[in-house]
Amino acid sequence: MSLVARTLLLLALLGGVFAQAHAGVANAPGANLEVALVTYGPGETYWERFGHDAIQLRDTVSGESVNFNYGVFDFDESGFLLNFARGRMHYLMDAAPSELDERFYVQSGRSVTRQPLALTPDQAAALRDFLLWNLRPENARYDYDYYADNCTTRVRDALDRALGGVIRKQLETRAGGMTYRQQTARLMSAQPWLMLILDLGLGPYADQPLSAWQESFLPMVLQRELAHVNIDDGAGGTRSLTGEGTLLSPNRLDVPPDQAPDLRMPLAVAGLVFAALLIVSARHWPTGLALFGTLYLVAAGIVGVLLLVLWTLTTHHSAWANANLLLFNPLAFLLLPSLWRARRGLAASRLADRILLLQLIALAAAMALHLLPGIVQQNQPWLLFAIPCWLALSWSMRRGLRRLG
Known part of the structure; x- marks a missing residue:
């Protein structure tokens, strides 16, 4: 009507x-x-x-x-x-x-x-x-x-x-029976990409016991x-x-599952596969490393900007204080020039070195936050995806191509 x-x-x-x-x-x-x-x-x-x-x-x-x-x-x-x-x-x-x-x-x-x-x-x-x-x-x-x-x-x-x-x-x-995050993932599982986007954007508010x-x-x-x-x-x-x-x-549509899907294994496998792709490209196809690395850094930067906007400029309180900002943040954009330098076998710039070090510290902080008592953001799937990708990218930019040069 x-x-x-x-x-x-x-x-x-x-x-x-x-x-x-x-x-x-x-x-x-x-x-x-x-x-x-x-x-x-x-x-x-x-x-x-x-x-x-x-x-x-x-x-x-x-x-x-x-x-x-x-x-x-x-x-x-x-x-x-x-x-x-x-x-x-x-x-x-x-x-x-x-x-x-x-x-x-x-x-x-x-x-x-x-x-x-x-x-x-x-x-x-x-x-x-x-x-x-x-x-x-x-x-x-x-x-x-x-x-x-x-x-x-x-x-x-x-x-x-x-x-x-x-x-x-x-x-x-x-x-x-479930948290906001689990119920959201369960009901949105019929649209996997939207389910992943929502899970990525939800902060610790979504993981409180209900x-x-x-x-x-x-x-x-x-x-x-x-x-x-x-x-x-x-x-x-x-x-x-x-x-x-x-x-x-009666219902004539597909029924949502009773439980939320476990995203840890799929994202862990995706992270390991992408990390392996970066390492293999660093050794055998420098241009491929630049392309794959650019894809990751641009995506990480865009996600970081969106998470930051959701936290600081909107009233979407379920997205505030999102620990995934430690995994994906706007600083990723600053690594793009050094990534393309690495394609020619050149070492990363001092700025890139510092950003990579800062990013590794951020990964350690994200893992530490996850181990703290109390209401902890359930972002294990994204930790399992991001950690191998960042480690492989850091190694490729600092070590992998330097040997070729």
């Missing part, structure tokens, strides 16, 4: 189209409201890989059913791309008839699951009133964060608000964790918040 059509629906909900007695969700008494969590499986496009969800309110008298979600963004917003790059993304809350909202996901081959929630009439009415307030144009926009404030955490928080904090209280005491509350930034995790939440049954006991979920439409 287009943003214009969604806006018209929003105005209809707020403006009284459903204002007739018991005519719909907007004015139904709480006793007539059924509340459910609707969870949509991951899609094929990269921004759909995390899945999606919505809060469904249904008036049992009129039969009207509306899905409320927090996943709308507007490409036509002024400065959208610049704000996206800077980490200042603006998302919108949205509402649509349940059948219309779910039809898109069914047609896309994504699973649709409805999970009823046992809210009291007062809680259901309070949730409805909050969602309608939040749906107003002046309240619908929010600053999006991939992990801490996204379309699922907003759904989670709205439910928690209606239940008086019960969800948060219980899920914060439960340990999560509670079930924090890990519920993902729709499928929230769906699973809500089944562990118990609420007061009104008779001195407790009952489960959720009823038995109903699969409204």
